[in-house]
Amino acid sequence: MAIAKAHEHGTSLHPQYRPDIDGLRAIAVLSVLAFHAFPEFLPGGFIGVDIFFVISGFLISLIIFKNLEQGRFSIVDFYIRRIRRIFPALMTVMLLCIASGWVLLYADEYKQLGKHLFGGSSFISNFLFWKESNYFDNAAETKPLLHLWSLAIEEQFYLFWPLLLAFVWRRKWGFLRIMGVIGLVSFAVNIYLVRHDQTAAFYSPLSRFWELMVGGALAYINLHRPQLNRFHRDLQSVLGLVLLVIGFAVVNNTRAFPGGWALLPTVGAFLILSAGPGAWCNRKLLASRVPVWFGLISYPLYLWHWPLLAFATIIEGATPNPAIRLGAALAAIVLAWLTYLFIERPLRTTNSLRPVLALAAANVVVGVVGLGIYFNAGFVQRPLNERLDFIAAGDVFQGSRNADASCPKLNQSKILPEEVCLSNSATPKVMFVGDSHMMALHSAVYSHAVKASSIMVAGHSCYLYPNLPYKAGGAHDWGNNCTAIAQEALAVAARTPSIDTVVISNTYPRGDLSKASRYELDGKPLSQREAFLAGNASLIGQFQKMGKKVVYVMDVPHLKRDPHACVSRFDASAERDCAYTPQENEALRAQYNDAVKALQASLPGLVVYDPTPVFCADGKCLAKVRGKYLYNDNQHISVAASQLVLDRMEQQGLVQWQAP
Incomplete structure (x- = not known):
């Protein structure tokens, strides 16, 4: 000062x-x-x-x-x-x-x-x-x-x-x-x-x-x-x-x-x-x-x-x-x-x-x-x-926030500005597409906790809508290149025949989805719900036309506060209430859940997976399971949670991957 x-x-x-x-x-x-x-x-x-x-x-x-x-x-x-x-x-x-x-x-x-x-x-x-x-x-x-x-x-x-x-x-x-x-x-x-x-x-x-x-x-x-x-x-x-x-x-x-x-x-x-x-x-x-x-x-x-x-x-x-x-x-x-x-x-x-x-x-x-x-x-x-084991061990999600040159090396992909691209195979079987929430979901693959032959194309704070031009919204808006990144994800899938499954996930738009979004279609401003449906329908529909199986992973429940605030710094046994109740969680995402149902109804063959049962069970939502924190912050999941979600998806036959 x-x-x-x-x-x-x-x-x-x-x-x-x-x-x-x-x-x-x-x-x-x-x-x-x-x-x-x-x-x-x-x-x-x-x-x-x-x-x-x-x-x-x-x-x-x-x-x-x-x-x-x-x-x-x-x-x-x-x-x-x-x-x-x-x-x-x-x-x-x-x-x-x-x-x-x-x-x-x-x-x-x-x-x-x-x-x-x-x-x-x-x-x-x-x-x-x-x-x-x-x-x-x-x-x-x-x-x-x-x-x-x-x-x-x-x-x-x-x-x-x-x-x-x-x-x-x-x-x-x-x-x-x-x-x-x-x-x-x-x-x-x-x-x-x-x-x-x-x-x-x-x-x-x-x-x-x-x-x-x-x-x-x-x-x-x-x-x-x-x-x-x-x-x-x-x-x-x-x-x-x-x-x-x-x-x-x-x-x-x-x-x-x-x-x-x-x-x-x-x-x-x-x-x-x-x-x-x-x-x-x-x-x-x-x-x-x-x-x-x-x-x-x-x-x-x-x-x-x-x-x-x-x-x-x-x-x-x-x-x-x-x-x-x-x-x-x-x-x-x-x-x-x-x-x-x-x-x-x-x-x-x-x-x-x-x-x-x-x-x-x-x-x-x-x-x-x-x-x-x-x-x-x-x-x-x-x-x-x-008391915060995932931080003490090192936050792998931190490393997965940036492209690491693996995609140009293995898949001859040219990385766009603001694009995050990670690959572990020249012939990936699964493709992950989305925003930073997808990066968090992918973190168990990045850390090798889950052995998956995969490639990830994502953008920070990006809804990847290939048909909707994006209007930047202010300081440090990571979404300036979202539309181009969405189109690049489609291009990667088109030239990579080994990809048989595309997993898509984004942060969910919360609250009243009738509010205006930053998108328009044919000159018409779109609400958040309209943008969500039109943009995802375009992205998913084009993947399906390529013959790819598409799994849409609904966003995880969010926490009330950052995990750092969940424990007392003076009393190791004291834990604060950090998670929403199942009822609060449902109320927060009611309109989002309805929009996902409408999206699934409009796209035959789309598989929707809701990971909420991993985080909410027996009448309560949790910030920690079996001694492992499920979150890096109030909405991005930890490597431990990523492993739990991906393992459960594999067990349910939603994805099948060969180790790279």
Whole structure:
């Protein structure tokens, strides 16, 4: 989070301390804290990040300008000061996360934390979280270092910003023009991305730099164009606060953010900073004792609050109750104050270089430890992992998410973008077709638990409808190539006479299937039910015309929550209720079941298999059978469940395969 304060005391090269800026920081950090702890009360609180970007750009640019003007700018000195400011609290929090993760996290969770530790120490967290924000991503609420994405953006900005300003200064070019051009380009990238890939718009530095540059432009105006902002300072301050209030009230996670909505906190912060310390609101409200105190601890408070809330969510297996969230928020405030008093302030104010070298070394150590955790798969040997056996043994489904070059090698197939193709034979007998749920069903074949001569053609989050063009639906939509992948599956079957059986499976469309889908046929928009029937009828019908036996495997029952939440991390004997009852399961999929019956009636010869009895028996649905977890998450089945389903299908004569 871009909340690291840029001012430091004891040197004339730094801007004069303004308590109202600490007050503005207080608004920003408390809004973020309130949003994360109680999003129902302040759904727009996350715009506090944007406020911090402006503050940071303003103060850091003031420092650079002053040093340039006095001929004392040093890039080495600049980064030494950044280390003094950023690293003390950051290293403290990250080291505590390493220790807490060892005790509390399962192997896959700890492995992911290791990757995030490396990302935090190298300031590339935003890129890692950008890449992870997809169909398979675990909940953001369970990533203790998620909040470091914005700190990464800030530090990426400061890799080029001081060098750019020094370059422009020496050539006596116009700062405002250059900042204006770069800022407008960045804002344009933001507007473009928010319409095409909102996740990229959120995490990309290119779509965020303009916010820091707004602060940088104000710094230059204050120093060299003060006449531009000397009028109506009280009005500026009031208007800035009004824009922030509007932002908190109207911005929420349903908005295409940042986009144009980010102008509310950005312009609001600009106006408040521009008004100066003498403006009435700044002087009487922001510079009062309580806001200033929170502003002083704003950076460590931001660093502490999210890991505490994330670990609370992990331990509870769900969103903690309000009392726990309040306790985490209060604990974050206490820890932030202690960090500020005993770690941050002493290390920031010392003139010795030894702490700087020690902090830099600690940062390297944290990154190396993170890589060690990642490449050691989260240290499976820890006793905690025995409670989730399928994760402790390694999630084979992870490996089956991507094509492995086996299809081009064995079957001369050209892999399409976003297609997942796996083969273990030049003459496969069975073909698996579908989405990630099919990949999970196929995982026992991939792990060799089931010996099947097979090929799988699948697409992430794809209904494979060869006759229905697909309209992409937003950020990280894996389905952009679904229609082409469906057609490729048909082509593979047509040129592979050894395939005698095609097994098809997809996630089931839940809820009201009369709602609009992303498909249309002959220019007519289709409902989800209509798309399901028309698309599957085309796919299955064409396989049948080739003489293939088609088995449609209905989707498995889903869980209420991820298996990680099914067991207590402190009591091995305690298990939480994770599965729906059979009655709840039937209610959830009633319209889907009816659609499958209609599909089967329209396609003579289609075999339909319902795997529900594997998961629901004796009046209850289960997350675990004979000590084995049946799920990787709340809907993708584990290797153990895959083996159970495929074995039962073979026993019932639905599939017959020869070992590869």
